[in-house]
Structures are given as C-alpha cells and as structure tokens.
Amino acid sequence: MSERSKDELIEAQKQVIGVLFEVIKRLQANNDLDEEYFQIISEDSKNKTRLNEIIVERTENAEIVGRLLKELEI
Template sequence: MSETEKDELIDAQKQVIGILFEVIKRLQANSDLDEEYFEIVTNKENNETRLNEILNERKENAKIVGRLLEQLEV
C-alpha cells in the first residue's frame, strides 16, 4: 500500500470517526431531551412552549443524524 493510499485511508477513518462522534452526541442530546420532556409531562407542568422546543430540537437532531448516517453509506 502506497503512502498516498495510507494517507487517504487515515483521512477516511478520521471522517468516519468524526461522523460517528456527532451521531452519538446528537442521540445523547435526544436522550437528555427525552428525560426533560417526561419530567415536565409527569409533573403536569403546563409548559407547552418548552415541550414544543424539545420536540423541535429532537426532530432536528434526528434529521442531522439521518444525514450523517447517509454520509457513511458512500
């Protein structure tokens, strides 16, 4: 394997690691949001605005995770 091929492989590995790190970060954020969401719901707090913010943020994180995973398919 030539030095160029090794460098390309290392770069590809770094990209995959970066993508996976971001995926894990987004999934963990959604998990944290889930906890907050259920805490608000179970305490019967009337905080509709925050619930909507949580749902929107979770949706955005899910979209980003989907796009990142598509990058790994290439």
C-alpha cells in the first residue's frame, strides 16, 4: 500500500470517528432532553414553552444524526 493510500485511509478513519462522535453526542443530548421532558410532564407543569423547546431540539438532533449517518453510507 502506498504512502498516499495509507494517508487517505487514516484521514477517512478520522472523519468516520468524528461523525460517530457527533452522532453519540446528539443521541446523548436527546436522552438528557427526554429525562427533562418527563420530569416536566410529571410535575404537571404549565411550562409549555420549555416543552416546545425540547421537542424542537430533539427533532433537530435527530435530523443531524440522520444526515451524519447518511454521510457514512457514501
């Protein structure tokens, strides 16, 4: 294997690791938001604004995870 091929392989591996790290970070953020969401619901709170913010952020995280995983398919 040529030196250039090795360098390209190492770069590709770094990119995959970076994408997977971001996926894990986003999924963990959604888990944290789930916990907060259920706490707010269980308190029978009228804090609808925060619930809406959580839903928007969870949706955004899920969309980003989907895009990142599609990048890995290429």
